[in-house]
Amino acid sequence: MRLLKTGRWITAVGLVLLAGVYVRALAFTPVERTQGMAQKIFYLHLPAAIWAEGAMILVGVASIFFLFLKDPRLDRFAEASAEVGLVFCTLVLTTGPIWGKPIWGTWWTWDARLTLTLLLFLMYVGYLLLRGAVTDPGLKARYAAVLGICGMCLVPFVHLSVVMFRTLHPQPIVIKPSAPSLPGEMLETLAFSFLVFTVLWVGFVIQRYGLSLVREQAEPHA
Amino acid sequence: MPENTPYMVAAYVITAVILVGYAGLLYRRTLKP
Numbered sequence: 531m532r533l534l535k536t537g538r539w540i541t542a543v544g545l546v547l548l549a550g551v552y553v554r555a556l557a558f559t560p561v562e563r564t565q566g567m568a569q570k571i572f573y574l575h576l577p578a579a580i581w582a583e584g585a586m587i588l589v590g591v592a593s594i595f596f597l598f599l600k601d602p603r604l605d606r607f608a609e610a611s612a613e614v615g616l617v618f619c620t621l622v623l624t625t626g627p628i629w630g631k632p633i634w635g636t637w638w639t640w641d642a643r644l645t646l647t648l649l650l651f652l653m654y655v656g657y658l659l660l661r662g663a664v665t666d667p668g669l670k671a672r673y674a675a676v677l678g679i680c681g682m683c684l685v686p687f688v689h690l691s692v693v694m695f696r697t698l699h700p701q702p703i704v705i706k707p708s709a710p711s712l713p714g715e716m717l718e719t720l721a722f723s724f725l726v727f728t729v730l731w732v733g734f735v736i737q738r739y740g741l742s743l744v745r746e747q748a749e750p751h752a
Numbered sequence: 753m754p755e756n757t758p759y760m761v762a763a764y765v766i767t768a769v770i771l772v773g774y775a776g777l778l779y780r781r782t783l784k785p
Contacts, residue, residue, distance in 0.1 A: 534782045541775050548771060552764060568756035571763040578767075617774045621767055628763040632756045730771060737778045744782070 531744060537737030544730035551723045559719040571629040573719055576704065577727035578621035579647075583685045585615025585731065586650060589657070590682020593675035602746075605671040608678050609661060610738035614731055616654040623651055634698055642695035646688040653681040 555573040562569035588611045596604035626644070627637040638644065657677050664670040692699050704710040710717055 538779065538782070541778070545772060545775060548768070552768075556764075566756040567760040570760050574763060574767045617770065621770055624766050624770070625763045628759050628766070632759045730775075734774065734778060737782055741778070741782050 531740055533740035533743065534737060537733050537735075537740055539733075540729060540736060541733030544726060544733050547726040547729060551719075551726050554722060555719050559715055560713070562716075565633055568629055568632045571625050573723045575622060575625040575629060576720060577724040578618045578625065580705075580724065581727055581731050582615055582619035582622050582647075582650065583688060585611045585618060586653070586678075586681045586685050589615065589678040590685075593678035593682070596671065596675050602671070605675070606739050606742045606746075607735070608674065609658075609742060610735045612654055612657050612678065612681075613738050614734040616651070616658065617734070618727075618731070619647070619651045619654055622647060630698075639698055641697040641699065642691040643688070643697045643699035646684070646691050650681070650684055650688050653677075653684060657681060 551573065555570050559570070559573070561567060589608045592604045592608040592611065595601070596608065626647070630639075631637050657674060660677055661670055661674050664673055687694075691697060692701050703712055704717070704720065712720065
């Protein structure tokens, strides 16, 4: 199937480019003075966090349109975006504590940003479990759409938690009203990494969407 | 701070494992949907 092949190619390109991100971040980007090498986790943690949040927003938007239009393509896209979002959210929740240990002195703390990110992860898990638990395709899509919209509503709280609450997590340094407070070389590496994570997200979602389509065609009433 | 290096290495390795692992999983699932 053409969709699956396209997704595989985009994913393969993304993985090759990911090696490029590693080389650029480790060998051609200056080491931050206070945090040392641990700061380099930033180049993976932030793009993964943007897509963990972005994927849930897309799940919610697709779900809203699905409830009005009843187009199965929107439901399929929401499912694909949720699964890939879960992968990126897992990355955030693993790289974050690994970064936090040397800098904060602890793997985990129940502050607002971390707790809400965990909640986002659980929302992804719940969304996918719900899809697996309901057998009727129509009900499954409707229930999942409602949960997807709830998940989308959580994202602004995750993003703004560092502004709304006192947290250990740093304030935004790139996505904020004023100019990014990051040196040029670091910003370029971050932009490259974000581009690569975007390529990977697109490749993964196309493959996952294609997989749902193939399964539906094989079992039209499943 | 060279003592931070193992944390950085761990994060980079885990990221690669998760992303390559998921790509491999998707590839397998799409081979036999």
